[in-house]
Amino acid sequence: MPDFKKPHALTDAVMHYCPGCTHGIVHRLVAEVLDEMDIEGDAIGVCPVGCSVMAYDYFNCDVIEAAHGRAPAVATGVKRANPDKFVFTYQGDGDLAAIGTAEIVHAATRGENITVIFINNTTYGMTGGQMAPTTLPGQITQTTPYGRNPDVEGFPVRVCEMLSQLSGVALAQRVTVIDPKSVNEAKKAIRKGFEFQKNKQGFSIIEVLSTCPTNWGMTPIEALQRVKDEMIPYYPLGVYKEGAIR
Amino acid sequence: MAEKTLMKGNEALAEAAIRSGCKCFFGYPITPQTEISAYLSKRMPKVGGTFLQAESEVAAINMVYGCASSGIRCMTSSSSPGISLKTEGISYIAGADLPCVIINVQRGGPGLGGIQPSQSDYWQVTHALGHGDFHALVYAPASVQEMADYVSKAFDMADKYRMPAVILADGLLGQMMEPVCFPDTEIKMSDASNKPWATNGHGHKRPHNIVNSLYLKPDQLEDIVRDRFERYEEVKANHSEAVVDYCDDADVVVVAYGSTARLAKSAVEQARKQGIKVGIVRPVTLWPFPVQQIKDACKNAKKVLVVEMSMGQMIDDVKLAIECSKPVHFYGRTGGVIPKPAEILAEIKKLGGNL
Numbered sequence: 166m167p168d169f170k171k172p173h174a175l176t177d178a179v180m181h182y183c184p185g186c187t188h189g190i191v192h193r194l195v196a197e198v199l200d201e202m203d204i205e206g207d208a209i210g211v212c213p214v215g216c217s218v219m220a221y222d223y224f225n226c227d228v229i230e231a232a233h234g235r236a237p238a239v240a241t242g243v244k245r246a247n248p249d250k251f252v253f254t255y256q257g258d259g260d261l262a263a264i265g266t267a268e269i270v271h272a273a274t275r276g277e278n279i280t281v282i283f284i285n286n287t288t289y290g291m292t293g294g295q296m297a298p299t300t301l302p303g304q305i306t307q308t309t310p311y312g313r314n315p316d317v318e319g320f321p322v323r324v325c326e327m328l329s330q331l332s333g334v335a336l337a338q339r340v341t342v343i344d345p346k347s348v349n350e351a352k353k354a355i356r357k358g359f360e361f362q363k364n365k366q367g368f369s370i371i372e373v374l375s376t377c378p379t380n381w382g383m384t385p386i387e388a389l390q391r392v393k394d395e396m397i398p399y400y401p402l403g404v405y406k407e408g409a410i411r
Numbered sequence: 412m413a414e415k416t417l418m419k420g421n422e423a424l425a426e427a428a429i430r431s432g433c434k435c436f437f438g439y440p441i442t443p444q445t446e447i448s449a450y451l452s453k454r455m456p457k458v459g460g461t462f463l464q465a466e467s468e469v470a471a472i473n474m475v476y477g478c479a480s481s482g483i484r485c486m487t488s489s490s491s492p493g494i495s496l497k498t499e500g501i502s503y504i505a506g507a508d509l510p511c512v513i514i515n516v517q518r519g520g521p522g523l524g525g526i527q528p529s530q531s532d533y534w535q536v537t538h539a540l541g542h543g544d545f546h547a548l549v550y551a552p553a554s555v556q557e558m559a560d561y562v563s564k565a566f567d568m569a570d571k572y573r574m575p576a577v578i579l580a581d582g583l584l585g586q587m588m589e590p591v592c593f594p595d596t597e598i599k600m601s602d603a604s605n606k607p608w609a610t611n612g613h614g615h616k617r618p619h620n621i622v623n624s625l626y627l628k629p630d631q632l633e634d635i636v637r638d639r640f641e642r643y644e645e646v647k648a649n650h651s652e653a654v655v656d657y658c659d660d661a662d663v664v665v666v667a668y669g670s671t672a673r674l675a676k677s678a679v680e681q682a683r684k685q686g687i688k689v690g691i692v693r694p695v696t697l698w699p700f701p702v703q704q705i706k707d708a709c710k711n712a713k714k715v716l717v718v719e720m721s722m723g724q725m726i727d728d729v730k731l732a733i734e735c736s737k738p739v740h741f742y743g744r745t746g747g748v749i750p751k752p753a754e755i756l757a758e759i760k761k762l763g764g765n766l
Binding site: 176205206207208209211218219221224225226227228229230231232235238239240241242243244245246247250251267268270271 | 469470483615621
């Protein structure tokens with residue numbers, strides 16, 4: 166039985182995430198992949214505004230904090246300066262699918278050789294639980310107190326489905342981290358994204374259906390159950406696109 | 412120096428950027444700066460650099476943010492409405508202490524305004540280039556040669572002080588052709604070798620680097636901003652530039668920058684021929700503002716005339732520079748209208764004949 170150790174690519178800092186939040190799991194998975202591929206020293210993370218904005222304290226690789234939604238553009242600048250380095254963004258749903266829609270779509274369609282970790286928890290966690298572009302119909306948030314009404318607030322964005330239509334995308338896969346099996350699947354997908362990048366095969370995005378017990382008003386266990394019962398039916402898990410673009 | 416070439420201001424600036432080691436350019440089309448992008452899209456692939464047309468001005472400045480974080484010399488260019496879009500990114504660049512060069516080939520505003528030359532972004536570039544307490548270096552060239560010379564200086568100064576540097580040109584300087592010389596040096600793309608703070612992969616040879624502008628503890632943020640302002644003091648003390656002509660005995664001193672200074676200077680020279688004692692100060696750095704040079708030049712003057720292609724913006728800084736010690740008059744055209752030397756001469760005569 167191997168020892169269960171903290172990955173080298175994670176620092177010793179105590180994370181600020183709420184109890185039951187799945188950011189910690191996803192951070193760990195990214196760090197394990199950096200360790201296993203031995204690329205921490207060649208990796209640059211770009212972490213924009215959102216709950217994970219302080220990820221620069223948690224990842225041991227070089228990290229850039231970015232403006233809200235702009236991480237794919239920042240990552241493009243890093244990658245064009247250093248085409249042989251590994252560049253990843255770590256973005257939430259408000260960041261990636263609302264204020265940063267243009268940046269993610271164009272980084273994807275350029276086939277920018279970066280890996281995007283996309284945390285979809287159907288809310289703006291950091292600012293206290295407002296409606297996100299991925300908030301489900303009927304979901305109560307601080308700014309949809311009567312539930313999201315598609316007639317008024319429109320429909321949730323399905324990011325992997327949308328980006329999978331673009332020629333520059335090598336990998337678009339939706340995963341979750343609600344039980345050991347799905348955590349293993351998520352790690353494999355993240356690894357695959359970095360492998361695509363290593364082989365210069367195009368843009369990769371791994372969407373992780375995640376929890377926000379604090380803003381959902383749930384216990385951690387209830388939050389995991391909600392992902393299964395409400396989110397996965399609207400956001401089916403799976404590979405939406407896979408194959409080198411170049 | 413190599414032999415002279417006839418070039419547009421925008422093209423001369425672009426060529427000078429390459430010769431200054433600018434490895435990456437990120438831009439978005441907008442008149443009247445388009446020649447910069449067009450030129451670099453041709454040249455960059457041939458010299459081992461990167462030209463990338465971004466999806467927006469916002470993306471372009473954030474690409475600069477990422478590239479500058481990597482310690483590589485990079486640049487973006489735009490014109491007035493596009494600069495407004497970039498201000499978010501410029502604030503982050505300043506807040507993260509990153510060096511880069513930003514070009515503003517100004518056009519008339521506000522809003523979509525027009526596409527003819529203007530100087531109506533002075534307040535924005537010197538006082539509010541984004542949210543928060545910060546400054547950018549601002550150079551105001553007045554010829555095609557200076558478009559080339561100051562881009563090179565801007566890169567050096569941005570690196571030295573780890574801050575953004577702006578070339579504030581206008582549509583006239585960008586579009587007009589003049590002879591220009593470039594230093595006879597080999598083109599060498601920049602690398603991060605002298606930037607130990609760069610986030611370009613630690614290679615397990617140093618602790619991880621962080622590029623960041625977020626500080627949630629007020630005391631810590633205050634300290635960081637104060638440190639930055641100490642650096643600004645050093646810049647202010649050592650790097651303000653102005654060109655002063657005919658001011659020793661001048662009763663009237665004209666203050667103008669950029670292409671307007673060229674027009675004003677010919678008006679001043681005509682006035683001198685007519686026996687009016689008039690001089691001219693041309694601020695070359697708009698931040699830091701050449702306070703002492705203006706103060707000295709206006710020492711014996713009775714009146715000051717500020718000429719701008721705007722409704723009067725730099726005039727505020729001129730009044731502060733001379734501590735409102737004498738009357739400061741203004742003549743300006745705006746909306747893309749270029750003041751004629753004859754108009755400026757008439758203003759000088761009005762002041763010079765009424766001492």
